Amino acid sequence: MHTSSEPTVGLYDCRLGADEQVERVRAGGVPVAVYGLGKMGLPLASVFADVTGNVTGVDIDPGVVESVNAGASPVTGEPGLDELVEESVATGALSATADIDAAARAARVHVVVVPTLVEDGTPDLSNIRVTAERVGAGLTPGDLVCIESTVPPGTCRDVVDPILQAESDIGADEYGLAFCPERTASGRALRDIRGAYPKIVGGRDEESGRAAGLLYGQITDNEVRRVADATTAECVKVFEGVYRDVNIALANELARLADELGVDVREGIAEANTQPYCDIHRPGPGVGGHCIPYYPYFLIDSLDTETPLLRTARSVNEEMPAYTARTVIDELAAAGIDPAEATVGVLGIAYRPGVDETRESPGLAVIESLHEAGVETVAFDPVVDLSECDVRSAPVSAFPDLGLDGAVLVTDHGEFTNLPWDSIDSGIVVDGRGTLDRTAHPSRLKILGDGQDG
CATH class of the missing domain: 3.40.50.720 (NAD(P)-binding Rossmann-like Domain)
Incomplete structure (x- = not known):
């Protein structure tokens, strides 16, 4: 839990060196908000809490919020998650809220892992849009926004970034945006997040990619692989799934x-x-x-x-x-x-x-x-x-x-x-x-x- 009297810092275009940024992240000086506490989001929030000691999980379901704040995981079938949630809440490293506006104002890192649904063959980005609007309204210079939700390639560039710019009171060059796809399967989420596979990050710009790489380097034991941009990172995740669908169809x-x-x-x-x-x-x-x-x-x-x-x-x-x-x-x-x-x-x-x-x-x-x-x-x-x-x-x-x-x-x-x-x-x-x-x-x-x- 972050208890230092020092001000919190952002990771985007920060004047601190990389070593000092890492120290601040691990000491809780970079508050993290994770939006979406479902099967993928809660394990991710719990791992961030374990490493940084300063995570707020955001969910629209009051039952989920109540359960997490009681130290009980509402996600079942994940080895180790019950214990990690209980410990993280007990130490103050993790809390949950339905107040997305307050969470967005307080956080310096925003990790979005809300579901992207498909209705009649058409991707439904409404969850992404609403979350981006609320996060944008709370952005502070130096903040970093990381999208983990699987989305159609081009979503960060064409949907998320314009919304963040429209809703924030700061310039587009004052915050970072990166796509960092979840590569996690139900039933082994903690293992996957902590390094079963390389972590892919793609930034809107060079500084966004650097900041996202530094952040995820703290929670994974595997390598962090930076790709050219956010759209390329979006493609990586979609390509993985499409490969499996085509391969299974062949079988x-x-x-x-x-x-x-x-x-x-x-x-x-x-x-x-x-x-x-x-x-x-x-x-x-x-x-x-x-x-x-x-x-x-x-x-x-x-x-x-x-x-x-x-x-x-x-x-x-x-x-x-x-x-x-x-x-x-x-x-x-x-x-x-x-x-x-x-x-x-x-x-x-x-x-x-x-x-x-x-x-x-x-x-x-x-x-x-x-x-x-x-x-x-x-x-x-x-x-x-x-x-x-x-x-x-x-x-x-x-x-x-x-x-x-x-x-x-x-x-x-x-x-x-x-x-x-x-x-x-x-x-x-x-x-x-x-x-x-x-x-x-x-x-x-x-x-x-x-x-x-x-």
């Missing part, structure tokens, strides 16, 4: 070909990947989460250049839940079970194992497609509160007692590994992840992309 299309060819796509991919230039991802029943399904839309229709590859990849991945549902229906029919009279367990609503996140959930999309074909479903997930998902659900422990006609594995939670499959031995099982052992399985088992019949 999914190969899986569908493998079924026709009668080969195991996972074996083929594994052997192909022994070439150093080859890194094909794994196929699955769909792509979910708050990142990969959205990032292509930061480029599709946002620029004049056509993007047929990105469109095709997105189409392939969006089709996979329906393809998985059709496979379930075909397997039911092949087993002599009328799909219209069947009840199928859908295993996994979270978009990936162990993470309480259902945005763009393949499991929910599979359920929707099954319902359209008249198949009844029961959802199972050990980490998601299914009462909030508007689906019929049951605890995992009830799996053997429901008389299911089949099951489809969508998310490979560890809790699903040793389910009592013999409870549906007269029915079918479709494995969308390729994690079940065919030789040890008592039911009619169809593994997507393994080239064998169920």
Whole structure:
């Protein structure tokens, strides 16, 4: 906690040398505000608090603010975060508020990590715009604004900086602006922030890049890599996500070909990947989460250049839940079970194992497609509160007692590994992840992309 009587200082165009700036940062003399205390923002605020001792987290949800100020993390499933939040609040290094204006006036570093949503294929920058307006109104000469939210390339230049200039009482040459993309995955946020990967920073100008590099150099054990400008840094983050979407689409299309060819796509991919230039991802029943399904839309229709590859990849991945549902229906029919009279367990609503996140959930999309074909479903997930998902659900422990006609594995939670499959031995099982052992399985088992019949 910053208790010195010395005035706080900014990092942009500061007359202090780099060593003294670092000393001030680590002594709490550079107050930090982190805007957005969600799955990415709270871990980031907590790491900054651990290093600087002077962080205010800002969130519009009063429940989040209350929880943090009580020393309790509202974000679950993050190893080490509960303890770090509790300790940081207890020492006064971290506090939370819903008063964005007061936080903006007091801070000298502003880190924005609010969500960027996509509505009907169009990026929604309203959260970024509102935050930039409020931060701009509180800017002081020497302040540094760092955007971590994933945004369409050009957002800092064309949206954030003009808003900051319009709302502030200082000149554009008196504050810094940099894009510093979060490279963090749910379930391992603290590890990622502290240096699992190099930290990318791109400044609006040379001084912004220098200041941002100095700041992030204090919280990461990895290297800080400065790129040419903020737009390049924005591209880095979007390119990462688009690469994965296209790669997964390739794997999914190969899986569908493998079924026709009668080969195991996972074996083929594994052997192909022994070439150093080859890194094909794994196929699955769909792509979910708050990142990969959205990032292509930061480029599709946002620029004049056509993007047929990105469109095709997105189409392939969006089709996979329906393809998985059709496979379930075909397997039911092949087993002599009328799909219209069947009840199928859908295993996994979270978009990936162990993470309480259902945005763009393949499991929910599979359920929707099954319902359209008249198949009844029961959802199972050990980490998601299914009462909030508007689906019929049951605890995992009830799996053997429901008389299911089949099951489809969508998310490979560890809790699903040793389910009592013999409870549906007269029915079918479709494995969308390729994690079940065919030789040890008592039911009619169809593994997507393994080239064998169920």
